Amino acid sequence: MQFSESWLRTLVDPDLSTDALAHALTMSGLEVEETEPVAPPFSGVVVAKVLEVAKHPNADRLNVCQVDAGTGTPLTIVCGAPNVAAGIKVPCAMVGAELPPSEPGGAPFAIKVGKLRGVESSGMLCSARELKLSEDHGGLLILPEDAPVGTNIRAYLDLDDTVFTVKLTPNKADCLSVLGVAREVAAITGAPLAALPGQGTVPKAAIADTFPVRISAPDGCGRFGGRIIRNVNAAAPSPRWMVERLERAGQRSISALVDITNYVMLELGQPLHVYDLNRLQGGIDVRFGRAGETLKLLNEQTVSLDESVLAITDASGPIGLAGIMGGDSTKAGLDTQNIFLEGAFFYPQAIQGRARKFNFGSDASHRFERGVDFDMNVRALERATQLVLDICGGQAGPLEDLVAKLPERKPVQMRVARAVKILGVPVTEAEMAEIFTRLGLSFVLRDGVFDVTPPSYRFDIEIEEDLIEEVARIYGFDRIPANPPVAASAMRSTQEGRRSQHVLRHAIAARDYQETVGFSFVDAEWEADFGGNANPIRLLNPIANQLAVMRSTLIGSLVSAARYNLNRKATRVRVFEIGRTYHRDDAVKSGELTVGGYRQPLTVTALAYGPVAEEQWGLPTRQIDFFDVKGDLEALLAPRAARFVKGEHPALHPGRSAAIEIDGKRVGWIGELHPRWLQKYDLPHAPVVFEIEAEALFDRDVPTYREISKFPPVARDIALVVPQDQAVQPLIDAMLAARADDLACRVVQDVALFDEFRPKAGSTGTSGGLGAQDKSLAFRVTLQDTAGTLQDETVDRAIAALVQRVGDAFGARLRA
Template sequence: MQFPESWLFSMIDKDIKSEDLSDMLTMSGLEVEDLSSFVNYSHENILIVKVIDIIFEDCSNSISICLLDDGSGDVNKWGVYSGIGIKIDSKVALCRGLIIPSVLDKNVVDSLKQKQFIGEVCLLSSLDRIDNLKKIIDSGIDFKLGDYFYKNFNLGEKIFNIKLTPNRSDCLSILGIAREVSALTGAVIRHPQYDLITPNISDVISPRIISDDLCGRYSGRVIRNLNTNVETPNWIKERLIKSGQNCVSVLIDISNYVMLEIGVPSHIYDLDEIEGDLVVRKSKKNEKITILNGNELHLDSGIGVISDDNDILCLAGVMGAKKASVKNTTRNIYVESAFWKPGLISGVARKYKINSEAAHRFERGVDYLANIDCLEKITSLIKNICGGDVGPIDDVIVDLPKEKIVSMRLDRCCRVSGVNIDKNIVCEIFNKLGMSFNEQNDIFYVNSPSYRFDINIEEDLIEEIIRIYGFDNIPSLPPATEAKMICLSETNLDRHDFSKLMVCRDYQEVINYSFVPSDWEENYSDNHDVIKITNPIANHMSVMRSSLIPGLVKNVTYNANRQCTRIRLFEIGRVFRKDYNVLEDESNVANISQPTYLSGIAWGSLVEDQWSEQPRLIDFYDVKCDVESLFGKRISCLRFYPDIHKALQKGKCASITLDGNHIGFIGVLNSALTLEAGLMSPPVVFELDMKYLTQIKLPKTEIISKQPFIIRDISIWIKKNIEFQIISDIILDTISSNNELSIVKDFKLFDIWIPNKGSEYFDLGEKSIALRFYLQDNITLDEDRASYCMDIIVNNLSREVNARRRV
């Protein structure tokens, strides 16, 4: 909200400096983001003069001497123009107090001794380089000779720029800010005075309101025989420009002026372009409207519109159509002021990419009792500036918000604020805020004003009391509490521990939005029952994510497009799925599951380019190793099973289980999604449910044997379809069930051989695997004992999977 200090102070009966007021507003919750002069003080000597004659032109030095009229009646004044070709009788800007340029011919200067040198002139169009002067010049303000830009247009005044929170729609006007200042300082508000215009014609347009849930009130009046070729008065233009608005035409400027002053938007139709009745309704699918900025929109169904018998004339609460817009030839108008329900206006402007001051206010809530006041103010200004014949106001009330009575307990207010606020002070604050109330047994029953849509619960009233009471008046008392050491369980890890683990594996953490495009859910998660967002921050972020993978793929694409050849990223965050078994409580929303996932992605080279390593793309097993490193001692309970996932390649995808529980998946992104992402090679991704990662086993201490390891290798034949995980499980079960095998400390797979076609072993349908065992005891191991252990393991494999030794 931007506005000049003079406009605000015209409504406040209080002598206060802008700097002090800025601090006061900021401390009350209305953050003053900027307070600065409209034009820098150094330009105070610029005034308007007229060129009477051109005395001398020096083409070689590109300089002219002009005879000037500054409005004082003395025409014996001259100035210098840095150029040639300046027009006689044109209005120019003069900067006083400069010295005569040395490049002027001395004889010429001597010939002008009888005349007064008053400065250097420049074209008005050249002033657009100076701060905000371009806005003043382009607005078409009528400049008078002798007018000082800085003084006559009050260009040195301070401009407030307030950063409002979305709940304070009542402060989107000068009147709203004045109400706030009045509550903070006790100043009396001077409401703007307007002439109450008596209707002199009987013309009335009564709209048909079909959608009660869209429009709660619709007021309007007819004004005929206007002269719209007049200029907007300078005082209106100045205030609009200093408030960041553009001056368009007299009718539009008046409508914008009243909106900024009292916070109620309005719309003006060209009455001669309305065909038949006005109808307030919701749009049908693919209805068309060309709005004021020239864009043609194809509307979805359910969008609020105002139409006549043939066309849509306005996008309700957002922007009017070009068809019925006012022009310089307009002579008859219909002025509308309506109350649009915030819930149905919200998001429409963003959906169709429209920048609308009206929508900005309507979607936050506009005073529904100020429509008539708005129309009277607009009518008064139009009548006094453009003339015309005025019809009566037609006010249709359909469904206004019900009066809200919010209760507040005094003791609750004192507990929340930490200050014992006297009951009389609370009463005084409510009166300053314009809130009527009743008090019984230290409980206040407060009527929320029609312009305050943010007062709904007890805490809202407490916040108002604290704001006006003053945060500076609340004593700063350090909290007193007993210091206790909280012992954290060593078996529980949190997300920060896993962030450190991932960073140690050379991954970088990212944080993405939880809002994603709907096609991501279908393409990556095959999720057709998505959770839609009622009011998305952008059209392409319309649903809640059920996976972190799509966001990570987008991150990889962004970095790959910027010449990154090796990317490792991870994210820890919530995902959202519909689950009708979830009940409402303090941490859950009914029917919505919100687990926390750890997801990662790796793309590009395995290692950075270097002379000692041959370049190789990262593969499935590299990332599988990263996943296994997260589980520490629990890796023995971790299992990877071949699986199918819509977003991943067949044969390069696995589900992950821990102690029999499905905890996630890992795989290589499929070709279609890789191509869609614009990547040269597919990334490897994984996703894990954090619920199963945070519980760990405590490490057990063991005495390390001083004896050396004995290494034994065995090769066995097994069927081709038998996975190594099955062999590993059999060996581990065999070791754990036989105390004699306690000397087998570890084993690993180090070779696989599958016979080629034509080999004598090919028709057997078998493959050969080579296992290496590490044996150790507290005493020296002999060959017989080592061979005995190997025989037990081989015999057990033979019994379970028909394995046989390869000789």
């Protein structure tokens, strides 16, 4: 909400400076975002009248003017403005005047006596741009004929005014007008509220003409008023005072009729609309739209209506979106002579979201969807009628006010004891009663309970807490002391076996990944592609069609982020996200949030794409692969060890992916993106992703003491022949498990695969004892003892025991 201080002070004039008034409004909940002077500092500029204009003898584009600036003697001033003419009144900068600098931060421009092409000039006639009042530099600023000569231009144009910009919360719709802000100032400061210009006067009806109106949708339109005004001069100029107030409120002057409706809306908060009476066909009917109906609006946009949109119609069909914008077919133009002036009350729920549905907004919809005073339309119509008659002339008909159904004002109770407890300060009943009186809230006090009836312009008072908030802000937030907490402080023990989400983020970022934050609602196609989820959790009211379901995986968001970067010429992408995913599940699992049968586990997902490292001379360029990302994940899990088990995931390559298991529980997946999604999502190379439950990364083993051997380790390599479909992990698990139940294997420290060999496809012979369906796996076994140096016999027994163990379990044999 934007308005000028001078306009506000015509309604309420507290004994406060501009800064103090802004502070008082802010402390009452109406945050003043900015106060800005309407004009920069300048001096020595007065109203002057041009007496004579003659061509400059030495310049074709200059004129020599005789100017009356109220000094008693005409001044000779050379002027090059194209609109200079005898008889006009303009701003004149006298000798010694200081004008605003031409560039920000520059020095003021001083006016001196000078010669222009041989003619002495004693001053300067000014344009609006030279005074920094606007960017108009097409000519001199022409002042009204009644402007008093010699008057300081700052006083005449009220340039010592200040523009207030107030940031309103959505519930303060009553302050979307100068009157509403004035009511607040009166309540805050105790200053009296002045009567509005024309208040109490009713324009007399000079004609008996009326226009038929019907309300077919009383649930959408509770009240509709209007009157006919004939023989208006729509081309009449808007008065300077009105244009000035509109401009300082951020509104551009358009025409007299439009300016009047905008002015009354800003003054009283009631949107109005003017129809060209000659373009209306039959009577007006306020009803909901019908499928197939279309309407061309004032902004030249054509919209399609349906049963959810409240429309203003006549015999020709829709002529306006109720509470949003009028139609082009009945708009009043500069040639309009007869008008129908309308002011209505539309229920907020009938307007909310409709403007956004058509991808635009308006000042009217901004007010109606928050709630407009349903007792204001008659008062606003009378005010606008008088302005039309004063500015455009004409004869007004009687005011017709059709009331269908108005909101019921139900009393709201507030307990004094409850208010004192919440506020934490001993506000008395008398102080609360005074606050309600100053706010214009009628009340009854019985046994420490206020029964408050909200006025017609307050749609934000519905529950007890709303009234307590009113008491707090008028009493003064700055008067409520800031007391330190009195609760005892307790030191919490740190969990050494668990790290925080913050620490985990830093750990992933240290592996060269950058964090992203995506929407929790995603495209249903992502769910089908990356989660194999044909029945996702759907939103009842999605903000967009492509954001209609809740995500069960974060892979889609990271693929989208990767594509976004690739489209902007990035060649290497490392991103991760920590967020909740959403699943249908009635079971409650440890560490997960479950609400209403929906499981919401915290999930960690990362994606790597492109070369392993930035291009450089020291390393050959190589694309990231499964094992690079697997190494990153194992570093995050350390010291815990994970098993990577063969499995299939709908988002991942079936031969280059694995399920992640910890302590026998599946906690996630890792692998390359499936080839079909590379083609669909236009990715030149396969990114590698992992997705794992956050709990698996939060938990970590507490370090335990283990004796470090002083004796050298021994490494032995063994090559085992197994069928080609034999997985490696079970072999490693079996050899490591032998340490616990075979005394000969107690010195085995580690077993690691370092080579695999398969016969060539189609080979019929054997190689080193390998059949066509066999493969050779080479393991490096590390052995070490804490009691002494290992002897060959001990090492041989351990290796033999390991070979026997895998031979018995899997049919493995040593390669010849």
